[in-house]
Amino acid sequence: MTTAIDILNSHNIRPSVQRIAILKYLLEHRIHPTVDDIYLALNPTMPTLSKTTVYNVLRNLVENGAVLALTIDEKNVRYDADTNSHAHFRCQCCGELYDIEQPTMALGNTTGFEIENVHVYYWGKCPKCVQIRNKE
Amino acid sequence: MTTAIDILNSHNIRPSVQRIAILKYLLEHRIHPTVDDIYLALNPTMPTLSKTTVYNVLRNLVENGAVLALTIDEKNVRYDADTNSHAHFRCQCCGELYDIEQPTMALGNTTGFEIENVHVYYWGKCPKCVQIRNKE
DNA sequence: TTTCATTTTTGTAATGATTACACTTTTAAT
């Protein structure tokens, strides 16, 4: 099992208390939290934590490829510690954000472009909301 | 050629002067503009136009499927009048946003999910920026 | 272990996109 410290080290990010806490939270809560989610979750046990630090740390983690920033939610950026290839699904009923298997893709003509990164975002109804609708 | 009015009518949106102007601008300027881009472009010839109206009209267009909202840019939502299936590429050097051919995708296991919409976002270097880097 | 430079964190203030809201104007049907 890879710990937060290992991940920080392997991305050349010095493992400060705050960085460890934030990455640890992301690793243990795969809910694609927003900055606010993270701040509110950690604040009780780290009262001195500043929201600016959460922003700073996350920018650092994203820039160094340790964490993904998801822009599927128009309001807030969401963060994901799972950097393996996978897609995301956002339910238009309940707003929930799910991990979903990455489709196998045959790229079209992308001549001249150097592609470094792909994000696939789905929108629709999640299983829970489909069921609720069918019961009505 | 489909006009702005045709598109509005076919999506059951009443064709007001402002709606026509905004959709026409989107149809004729395939640059994925932001709200501000659109407002600044139209303001000279429509001095009474309000930015709130631009927001309202775009929300209406998106909700009725006449226009796409792109969240590839973390700062602003960008709008696209091309609702045909295509992907988007954002250059990490110059920030430019390109249309790009939609990959042919074989969906993985999405049992239970009702998928209504897919967006594929690419990041990397655009041909211009690749060239510039190679010349250095 | 003291010193000092560098990095990191912190809190407050600013920014900037978006929305709320109340009022005015336009539209379309009678």
Added chain:
DNA sequence: ATTAAAAGTGTAATCATTACAAAAATGAAA
């Protein structure tokens, strides 16, 4: 022409994010 509904407008509020300067922590050198 009258009138009710829809659409547009301008200002003020909201809220995520960033800027910035001061404080704290870190780590290397003496």
